[in-house]
Amino acid sequence: MSKDGILFDRIAFIGIGLIGSSLALSARKTNSASHITVCDINKAHRDKALELGICDTATGDFIEAVKDADLVVICTPPGVCGDAAAAFAPGLKEGAIVSDVGSVKQAIIHDVSQHLPDGIHFVPAHPIAGTEHSGPEAGFAELFDKRWLILTPPAGTDEEAVKKVSTLWERAGSTIEVMDAQHHDMVLAITSHLPHLIAFTIVGTADDLGDHLKQEVIKFSASGFRDFTRIAASDPVMWRDVFLNNKEAVLEILQRFSEDLTFLQRAIRWGEGDKLEELFTRTREIRRDIIEANQA
């Protein structure tokens, strides 16, 4: 497959926020589609996408959006992917590929698949890249460069469809990893969902401290807390949906996290410095391993 050049005649993006617009801009940059259309329930987002040159056409009509599309990418919040699929499914052309970008996989596969007619190829995907910003004006073509893209195709998914979706993401600069959806949801529960939950909690706790302390928190906010506030500024609707749709894995990881936190609480209470130091030495090593792996 060539690095540039038409890969899909028509791509339809359902939901044109941060992720949809970033992938659309990358598809444009690599000349991967002859025509890009977007469908979004928010007219202001459709107008902005047209104004920014993210797409050729925009519509609020789901059937019109997917008419003649070779690839349909669902980029809505996780909780409404199924509703969107139900709305556009009757308009899909025979043999079309449907994909998504949702942060949870098992629930979305369940919600979307049930609406797709026979002969449609569903290739679920998840870019491990994002920012705390939302909407079409937040998108940029380089967002996925040197980042992972996880595919979770159910058994029996058409290999050619998987290859075409992979190529689109490779052109965006991503490295592809294929995994089982259940495994994906457990891995992301610890690497992405729990960190977000912790950030939402810490910033909420600081905010509940009372006015005089709140001012001090803003004034003296050091880089550690600042990093948490960036994560805690992420889209509320998206993250509500992530937790409600990856409930089991998040609750299991949260249980383990609470036990580990209690262990640290006891160590602090009883002055057990060796236990604290042993853990902090181990975690420092992990950070070094991650940096090394990323440089390799």
Ligand SMILES: NC(=O)c1ccc[n+]([C@@H]2O[C@H](COP(=O)([O-])OP(=O)(O)OC[C@H]3O[C@@H](n4cnc5c(N)ncnc54)[C@H](O)[C@@H]3O)[C@@H](O)[C@H]2O)c1
């Ligand atoms: N933000 C991130 O860091 C990130 C990273 C990886 C994956 N994701 C996933 O990408 C998806 C989109 O996230 P985002 O950050 O681009 O969100 P966003 O809020 O920037 O964009 C979502 C868009 O979907 C539209 N929308 C909402 N409901 C709709 C519906 N029923 N039909 C059509 N359009 C609808 C909204 O108007 C908005 O334009 C989510 O599933 C999320 O899990 C997000």
Ligand SMILES: O=C(O)C(=O)C[C@]1(C(=O)O)C=C[C@@H](O)C=C1
């Ligand atoms: O960098 C950020 O702002 C992100 O939170 C991106 C991030 C993450 O790494 O947790 C958030 C959600 C996703 O599904 C994938 C990526």
